[in-house]
Amino acid sequence: MIISLNWIKEFVNLDGIEIDEIVKRFGLSTAEVESVNYVGNDIEKVVVAKILKVENHPNSNHLHILQVDDGSEQPVQVVCGAPNVRVGLKTFFAQVGGRVKQLKIKPAKLAGVESNGMCCGGNELGIEADTSGIVELDDSLKVGESIFNILPIKDVLIEVDNKSLTNRPDLWGHYGIAREFAAIFNRPLKPLNLDDPSAYSKLKKLNIKVETKNCFRYSSITVANVNKKVSSAIMKLRLNYCGMRDINLLADLTNYIMLELGQPMHAFDNAVVKGITVIEADKPIVMETLEHEKHTIEPGAIVICDDNREPVAIAGVKGGLKSGISANTNSLLIESACFDSMAIRKTSRKIGLITDASTRYEKSLDPELTITAIARLLYLLKEIDGGVKVSSSLTDVYNFKYSIHTIKTDADFICRRGGVNLKETEIVNILTRLGFKVEKQGKNLLVTVPSWRGTKDVSIREDLVEEVFRMYGYDNIKSSTMCMPLKPVDKLSTHEIEYEIKHALASIFNLNEVHSYVWNYLDFNKQIGIEQNSMLHLMEASKSGQTGLRVSLVPTLLKIADENKNKFEDISIFEIGRVFDALDENNLAVERKKLGIVLASESEKDEKLYFKLKQIAEYISNNLVGANLEFKTPAENKIYHPTNSCQIFANKQVGEMGILHPAIAKKIDARKQFAVLELDVNELISSPKQTFKYLPTSKYQPVSLDFNFVADKSTPYSTLENIINNFKCNYILEHSLKDIYINEQTLKDKISYTINVTITPKDKTLSSNDIEKFSKRFIDAFASQNIILRN
Amino acid sequence: MQQKIDEILAYLNNKLTAAKSSADCQAIRVEILGKSGKITELFRLIKDVPNEQKSAVGQLLNGAKQQAESLISAKEVAVANEELNQQIFSAKKIDITLPAPKCTGSLHPRTIVQREIEEVFTSMGFVVEDGNEVETEYNNFTAVNVPENHPARDMQDTFWLDNGQVLKTHTSASQNRILKKYPLPIRAIFPGRCFRNEDVDAGHENTFFQLEGIIVDKEVSVGNLIYFMKEMLSKIFKKEVEIRLRPGFFPFTEPSFEMDVRCPFCDGKGCPTCKNGGWIELCPCGMIHPQVLKNAGINPEEYSGCAFGLGLDRMTMLTFGINDIRELNSGNLKLLKQFGIKN
Known part of the structure; x- marks a missing residue:
């Protein structure tokens, strides 16, 4: 919303306060200022001039050659294209050397004729909307008089962020803003000049019926004998400065009141609309608005009808075309009403029409304001058109009366919440400045909330804390630490381990962390040939068109790999993110935190990538979690290679990994090998921990032995591993796989493993006899499973 | 006996002068002081010496053993130093300005x-x-x-x-x-x-x-x-x-x-x-x-x-x-x- 400081100054004297200070204090105490615009400084040497002579231009049929009197000694010749030029007309004239916005006025030749200056249109000067010709000024104005002495075109326009006014219905008009300034700078707020509507109580009542609870109040009055059509120059100026356009006197007046008081008003042509019935639509209604746009209003919306129940306006949003004010209107029915904020919001959103009126109604306007608005409109109308006659009594249907509410608090509470010691008198003073009535009851303060703050903003004592300290100045509150018991902090182990995993993946395994979206990308999945069925869907597709939530991180990561495939030969990415793959018995989402890894390489073999995943999985589980992993071939998920993939178990299943199915890999990037892992982080963390026990070392000399065992190729290495782990002996036994040997000629369908074993005796030195005995038992253990020592 | 000792020590001196490596020194040590080394062998002769001379001969032999020990040790130290110098001198000059493998991982x-x-x-x-x-x-x-x-x-x-x-x-x-x-x-x-x-x-x-x-x-x-x-x-x-x-x-x-x-x-x-x-x-x-x-x-x-x-x-x-x-x-x-x- 744009605030004109000149307009504000009509209600509160801000003399002696710098503009910067005004803007700063307002920003710190009330609402966010988006911009400050100093207007009127780009108008120079514009004066009142009288047209003395009008001649047709020899080279143009729309230009005229004028002689004007601008107060200089000699008449000035100027070429002008406006159609409304005529002898005797007084207008604004920009002299040579002057300026109108971007345009510097210099002597020029227009279609070959000399021109020294410019007759100005109201639109060019920014003082009215009219673009049809030059300004027509009152004849009483003195020739040569500067525009600055006639119109306050120099102004400071403060644009306030509408969002920061959401909870302040009272700040949607200049008078409310002036009230804030008065409170901030502790200056008196001047009362509004109002007509007295009670003077018409003898006149006939209007037929106003309200049939919906969503219309809290409907106040109305009719006025006849309106003959003036044009608003005052200052009214036009203010409307234009505040971002509206002047149209005609009656339309301008309702807009002016809205900008001044924040109360939207509507003027119906009284010749068309004689009475009002406010209804809730029970069937769709099509309405053509003043802008000749047709809207379908859905059942439930509030509709203003005339006394024949013909719809004449969409309540709180827009007036209808038929009943609107036209050039011939000379009697009007004025609407000043208060509607339920949510009902207006709903209708306005449904039909996609957000107007100045609906924006204000959405904020829960003060219902006490409707009469003030009428009184103010009558005052201003009479000032411009002395001949008008009020033709009805003020008719006010006030069904849902605002109930005055009071808040009980005390100075001590307010001070403690702020962390500042304020005197009670200071608190009372601030609240009073803001329009609250404060009554002292012993230690308590009984605070009555003014109606313009009470519709939704201020209702509890904490609200008063805000009122007091925003006026006191938040910047005056001193920072202060707290007194709290010293206690060790519980670290959430999952959160810690999650970070440790990320850290290890990046720092030890050279992986890059990515963040992605939780949507399931159906198009991409389809393109690479995987199927992912979401358990949860968005009710309305995201703006990027996705609807399902992901059930696995892998497709997301493959998509990222896909997007980077042409920029990198090797891709190693991971994410710890949520998947949503089930609903519990209460139909609530089951969320799992997963670690996903995708490795892709053009140089490394898929086997190596697969083993890197195993190394990572074991690192995480052994070093960060303390659990032991087992791998069972193959994985269940169809995205994996049918044989070269596995399920990962830490007691129960915690994930899967493997080489990506070649059919999918080819569709992403045929040059690259892919390996993929997905682990359930929370399952892994909560899996049973290995209890760690260190082995006592021995002072005796260890002996290291190598064994070459030959097994069928189909025998997995884990079989050998199990034999060793189950082998019982009195020595400390350590082992490692030293070599694997495959030779089609000599070994055929066999495979040879070289296993290094170190045995350390606990209580004596090993004799060659001991070693021989051990070796024999060891070899026998293998032989029993058909794994033979190779010579 | 003294003559035998002198012969062995002279032999030792010649050998040590010719020794070039730690391995040579080790071989000499075995030859002189090992289980069947030349000086060790002399100790076996004590049993044939008359009792009243046994103590004098024993002293003589121990002196010889100590002398041999210190000669060998001195040579061993000298050779080891020489070898170390040689190793340092002949080491490949490493260009540390060549790039080391980088950590290419990153956190978001x-x-x-x-x-x-x-x-x-x-x-x-x-x-x-x-x-x-x-x-x-x-x-x-x-x-x-x-x-x-x-x-x-x-x-x-x-x-x-x-x-x-x-x-x-x-x-x-x-x-x-x-x-x-x-x-x-x-x-x-x-x-x-x-x-x-x-x-x-x-x-x-x-x-x-x-x-x-x-x-x-x-x-x-x-x-x-x-x-x-x-x-x-x-x-x-x-x-x-x-x-x-x-x-x-x-x-x-x-x-x-x-x-x-x-x-x-x-x-x-x-x-x-x-x-x-x-x-x-x-x-x-x-x-x-x-x-x-x-x-x-x-x-x-x-x-x-x-x-x-x-x-x-x-x-x-x-x-x-x-x-x-x-x-x-x-x-x-x-x-x-x-x-x-x-x-």
């Missing part, structure tokens, strides 16, 4: 910043909590005092799910659960991924991260809130920062504030980061609304609290000078690989 910039902020808060006694991404309507809205008909609940602002839940629109959705979980007083922060049904552009995302904090105790004041914000931001920006509060409006706090920080990049003089305003709007915050406390079973007559919501994305963008929020969720490795492990 958000993770880096999040960790940094978490560490500041944990050092001040805050617990770090975790929240859901899919929340109930109650937790996301009702529990934090968002009115039934509030626009935020609309379809156009919130991602509603077909089971009636929502993708959480703010980290405040976790407040109720955390307030119920911990005994009072509470100091907690909870980072998390949030969602809004927005058009995505350089300044807006439908998926973004926040980090929220709450403090609840018997006498929490606005002054305390200012204290914690100031301490935290001074630590993050690694300099004493100035902050200011302006009025804000959120259903879950009363009073509510927008918190600005004096631009740490230009010290408030005006720069592109603060759009020449000297201040950066950083953090909505406020005193927890009594209804929010009540909803969590906390008596607002007895307790008060403050809450703040830091935009993690914004902090990340500020920290690293990222201008386009879309980069954060883009998976663009050209960008992401530039970030290391720590800020």
Whole structure:
């Protein structure tokens, strides 16, 4: 919303306060200022001039050659294209050397004729909307008089962020803003000049019926004998400065009141609309608005009808075309009403029409304001058109009366919440400045909330804390630490381990962390040939068109790999993110935190990538979690290679990994090998921990032995591993796989493993006899499973 | 005997002079002093010496043994030194300016910043909590005092799910659960991924991260809130920062504030980061609304609290000078690989 400081100054004297200070204090105490615009400084040497002579231009049929009197000694010749030029007309004239916005006025030749200056249109000067010709000024104005002495075109326009006014219905008009300034700078707020509507109580009542609870109040009055059509120059100026356009006197007046008081008003042509019935639509209604746009209003919306129940306006949003004010209107029915904020919001959103009126109604306007608005409109109308006659009594249907509410608090509470010691008198003073009535009851303060703050903003004592300290100045509150018991902090182990995993993946395994979206990308999945069925869907597709939530991180990561495939030969990415793959018995989402890894390489073999995943999985589980992993071939998920993939178990299943199915890999990037892992982080963390026990070392000399065992190729290495782990002996036994040997000629369908074993005796030195005995038992253990020592 | 000894020592001297390596020395040691070495053999002759001469001969032999020992040791040391010098002298000259393998892994910039902020808060006694991404309507809205008909609940602002839940629109959705979980007083922060049904552009995302904090105790004041914000931001920006509060409006706090920080990049003089305003709007915050406390079973007559919501994305963008929020969720490795492990 744009605030004109000149307009504000009509209600509160801000003399002696710098503009910067005004803007700063307002920003710190009330609402966010988006911009400050100093207007009127780009108008120079514009004066009142009288047209003395009008001649047709020899080279143009729309230009005229004028002689004007601008107060200089000699008449000035100027070429002008406006159609409304005529002898005797007084207008604004920009002299040579002057300026109108971007345009510097210099002597020029227009279609070959000399021109020294410019007759100005109201639109060019920014003082009215009219673009049809030059300004027509009152004849009483003195020739040569500067525009600055006639119109306050120099102004400071403060644009306030509408969002920061959401909870302040009272700040949607200049008078409310002036009230804030008065409170901030502790200056008196001047009362509004109002007509007295009670003077018409003898006149006939209007037929106003309200049939919906969503219309809290409907106040109305009719006025006849309106003959003036044009608003005052200052009214036009203010409307234009505040971002509206002047149209005609009656339309301008309702807009002016809205900008001044924040109360939207509507003027119906009284010749068309004689009475009002406010209804809730029970069937769709099509309405053509003043802008000749047709809207379908859905059942439930509030509709203003005339006394024949013909719809004449969409309540709180827009007036209808038929009943609107036209050039011939000379009697009007004025609407000043208060509607339920949510009902207006709903209708306005449904039909996609957000107007100045609906924006204000959405904020829960003060219902006490409707009469003030009428009184103010009558005052201003009479000032411009002395001949008008009020033709009805003020008719006010006030069904849902605002109930005055009071808040009980005390100075001590307010001070403690702020962390500042304020005197009670200071608190009372601030609240009073803001329009609250404060009554002292012993230690308590009984605070009555003014109606313009009470519709939704201020209702509890904490609200008063805000009122007091925003006026006191938040910047005056001193920072202060707290007194709290010293206690060790519980670290959430999952959160810690999650970070440790990320850290290890990046720092030890050279992986890059990515963040992605939780949507399931159906198009991409389809393109690479995987199927992912979401358990949860968005009710309305995201703006990027996705609807399902992901059930696995892998497709997301493959998509990222896909997007980077042409920029990198090797891709190693991971994410710890949520998947949503089930609903519990209460139909609530089951969320799992997963670690996903995708490795892709053009140089490394898929086997190596697969083993890197195993190394990572074991690192995480052994070093960060303390659990032991087992791998069972193959994985269940169809995205994996049918044989070269596995399920990962830490007691129960915690994930899967493997080489990506070649059919999918080819569709992403045929040059690259892919390996993929997905682990359930929370399952892994909560899996049973290995209890760690260190082995006592021995002072005796260890002996290291190598064994070459030959097994069928189909025998997995884990079989050998199990034999060793189950082998019982009195020595400390350590082992490692030293070599694997495959030779089609000599070994055929066999495979040879070289296993290094170190045995350390606990209580004596090993004799060659001991070693021989051990070796024999060891070899026998293998032989029993058909794994033979190779010579 | 003396003659034999002299012969052996002369032999030894010749041998040692010719010795070139540690291995040569070792061979000589065995030849002279080993189990069947030349001097060791002489000791065996003692048994044939008459008793009254045994002691003198024994002394003679021991002297010879010691002499041989010290000659060999001296040579061994000399040879070892020589060998070491040789090894050093002949070593391949390594060009250390050649590149070593680099750590090419990286954390997401958000993770880096999040960790940094978490560490500041944990050092001040805050617990770090975790929240859901899919929340109930109650937790996301009702529990934090968002009115039934509030626009935020609309379809156009919130991602509603077909089971009636929502993708959480703010980290405040976790407040109720955390307030119920911990005994009072509470100091907690909870980072998390949030969602809004927005058009995505350089300044807006439908998926973004926040980090929220709450403090609840018997006498929490606005002054305390200012204290914690100031301490935290001074630590993050690694300099004493100035902050200011302006009025804000959120259903879950009363009073509510927008918190600005004096631009740490230009010290408030005006720069592109603060759009020449000297201040950066950083953090909505406020005193927890009594209804929010009540909803969590906390008596607002007895307790008060403050809450703040830091935009993690914004902090990340500020920290690293990222201008386009879309980069954060883009998976663009050209960008992401530039970030290391720590800020």
